[in-house]
Amino acid sequence: MDTRRALAPQPLDQLDLADPLLHAHHDLGPLWRRLRAEAPVHWQPETARGPGFWAVSGYADVVSVLNDSETFTSERGNVLDTLLAGGDSAAGQMLAVTDGRPHQALRSALLKPFSPRSLEVVVESVRRGTHALVEEAVERGEVDFAAEVAAHIPLAAICDLLGVPAAERQHIIDLTSGALSSADGAPTEEATWASRNGLLLYFSELAAQRRAKPYDDVVSLLVTKEIDGRPLTHEEIVFNCYSIIMGGHETTRFAMVGGLRALMEHEDQWQALKSGRVATASAVEEVLRWTTPALHSGRTATRDVLLDDRFVEAGDIVVTWLASANRDERVFERPDEFDLSRTPNKHLSFAHGSHFCLGAFLARAELTALLESLRELVDKAEPAGQPRYVYSNFLSGMSALPVSLTPSCRVLAGPVAWEGPPAGLTVGNMTHTPAAVGAEAVSAVVCGMVRLVAPRKLDQVELDHRLVGDLGFHSLVLAELGYNLEDLYGLRALTPEETMKLERVKDVIEFVSTEVASGRAQLPDEEELSDLFARYGADAPTA
Numbered sequence: 001m002d003t004r005r006a007l008a009p010q011p012l013d014q015l016d017l018a019d020p021l022l023h024a025h026h027d028l029g030p031l032w033r034r035l036r037a038e039a040p041v042h043w044q045p046e047t048a049r050g051p052g053f054w055a056v057s058g059y060a061d062v063v064s065v066l067n068d069s070e071t072f073t074s075e076r077g078n079v080l081d082t083l084l085a086g087g088d089s090a091a092g093q094m095l096a097v098t099d100g101r102p103h104q105a106l107r108s109a110l111l112k113p114f115s116p117r118s119l120e121v122v123v124e125s126v127r128r129g130t131h132a133l134v135e136e137a138v139e140r141g142e143v144d145f146a147a148e149v150a151a152h153i154p155l156a157a158i159c160d161l162l163g164v165p166a167a168e169r170q171h172i173i174d175l176t177s178g179a180l181s182s183a184d185g186a187p188t189e190e191a192t193w194a195s196r197n198g199l200l201l202y203f204s205e206l207a208a209q210r211r212a213k214p215y216d217d218v219v220s221l222l223v224t225k226e227i228d229g230r231p232l233t234h235e236e237i238v239f240n241c242y243s244i245i246m247g248g249h250e251t252t253r254f255a256m257v258g259g260l261r262a263l264m265e266h267e268d269q270w271q272a273l274k275s276g277r278v279a280t281a282s283a284v285e286e287v288l289r290w291t292t293p294a295l296h297s298g299r300t301a302t303r304d305v306l307l308d309d310r311f312v313e314a315g316d317i318v319v320t321w322l323a324s325a326n327r328d329e330r331v332f333e334r335p336d337e338f339d340l341s342r343t344p345n346k347h348l349s350f351a352h353g354s355h356f357c358l359g360a361f362l363a364r365a366e367l368t369a370l371l372e373s374l375r376e377l378v379d380k381a382e383p384a385g386q387p388r389y390v391y392s393n394f395l396s397g398m399s400a401l402p403v404s405l406t407p408s409c410r411v412l413a414g415p416v417a418w419e420g421p422p423a424g425l426t427v428g429n430m431t432h433t434p435a436a437v438g439a440e441a442v443s444a445v446v447c448g449m450v451r452l453v454a455p456r457k458l459d460q461v462e463l464d465h466r467l468v469g470d471l472g473f474h475s476l477v478l479a480e481l482g483y484n485l486e487d488l489y490g491l492r493a494l495t496p497e498e499t500m501k502l503e504r505v506k507d508v509i510e511f512v513s514t515e516v517a518s519g520r521a522q523l524p525d526e527e528e529l530s531d532l533f534a535r536y537g538a539d540a541p542t543a
Contacts, residue, residue: 004025004026006030016047017044017393018044019393024392033327040057041056042056058308060330066348070302071305072299073300073302078096078097083300095110096247103354106240109227110218122157123365125156126157127369133149140405142404145401150370152173153252173249176249203245218241218244248363252367254396255293264382280368284368285345288350291397293396295395296323296393296394301313322351323396379407382406
């Protein structure tokens with residue numbers, strides 16, 4: 001359950017939407033619902049933090065603002081705190097706070113390295129790295145998922161793109177974590193300033209290195225790129241490196257952490273993902289909608305304009321609250337339900353219009369890699385301590401999420417009815433009788449235990465009545481057989497689709513025969529393999 005408190009009812013004009021503590025300590029779902037119903041374009045009065053601003057909460061109005069960069073510009077800033085402080089010093093130089101022709105030219109220059117084709121190698125590295133991180137976390141049992149898993153996945157990809165050496169990446173994690181939020185309390189101006197300037201200094205030095213010796217990375221691209229016939233200035237290069245690292249790390253990290261939290265709180269959705277009843281693609285989109293890691297996107301009105309019958313004056317700050325728009329009941333059916341099969345799902349977590357997130361494809365690939373690794377490697381995830389929310393009015397997420405992870409099984413059989421062991425069959429080293437298992441079936445957890453131990457130590461596996469589940473005796477047989485084939489004989493791992501089809505030992509034999517005949521598998525010792533299959537009462541396949 002969400003540990004944040006419900007917000008006590010109070011007049012809307014007494015709220016301070018810019019207060020980081022409001023977002024860190026409270027579940028604002030009811031407040032967003034109230035704003036959409038009573039004041040979809042709400043004037044937030046001036047506070048000690050800065051001038052007043054317009055809070056836009058309805059989906060249609062948010063899209064309208066984000067689509068009209070001529071009337072609602074990003075060139076004074078797009079983060080509320082920056083706007084309240086008088087504007088962004090990178091305006092007109094950094095992609096996120098640039099509009100018009102300069103924005104188009106700079107975005108075009110960055111499109112290629114962020115295209116699906118250019119990212120193929122990075123995405124494959126993300127898959128491998130994510131699998132390894134989750135596998136290590138499962139082996140440890142209890143981890144802080146936010147700090148020990150999620151923090152490293154998007155950062156590794158962005159650092160690969162920017163050419164940040166592996167030894168310096170923890171330093172980058174520390175700086176990005178403090179630039180827009182705080183894990184320990186309301187962020188101070190001094191701490192935020194130090195983190196932001198630390199990042200700018202780092203990329204200033206990296207850009208100077210790349211100018212002297214270009215590499216195959218985005219920093220080198222920016223150093224050597226010309227926009228409208230002129231090279232980018234040093235400031236433009238540094239500001240855009242800062243924008244890329246901030247946009248590509250924090251938001252995806254918080255989506256990952258919030259996604260796992262939601263899966264732990266919604267067992268039905270975890271089972272739907274685990275069983276394959278929902279596609280990973282739709283699950284990714286729902287995680288993005290549900291978590292909405294970037295709470296808002298700010299603009300400044302360039303002219304007087306009516307917005308939902310409210311008169312907005314030129315120069316007014318206009319803040320579109322993406323977190324509210326993503327729960328708008330006029331767009332999303334049952335918006336407060338976490339539904340991985342939700343389609344359509346036109347969330348605004350990547351914003352909208354000309355400033356639609358440049359790294360959306362990469363972020364989706366990272367979330368896909370995480371969900372697929374969790375589905376494959378984790379049987380159950382449970383809370384192992386209290387989560388800790390970041391203090392920010394711009395980012396929504398958790399800096400700590402202690403979890404306990406139970407390893408998943410490598411199930412090599414689909415559900416089958418209980419038949420007892422085949423007559424006369426000695427099942428490898430497993431000496432357990434049907435009575436030891438019970439007149440039910442063998443669970444996925446048992447398969448996982450079998451998969452993780454050496455074949456000659458299977459007699460040490462103790463079956464527990466709590467492990468009785470929904471898979472038949474053959475699952476246990478195939479688990480051991482699959483281990484031998486893959487680990488001892490180098491056969492490739494089975495895909496999820498294949499595992500669901502292999503319900504009997506003979507199915508595995510047919511599969512191996514096909515692999516051998518096609519040349520995809522090589523059997524080094526035919527006599528030894530025959531002995532292995534003889535243990536299962538069958539003839540071994542031959543080439």
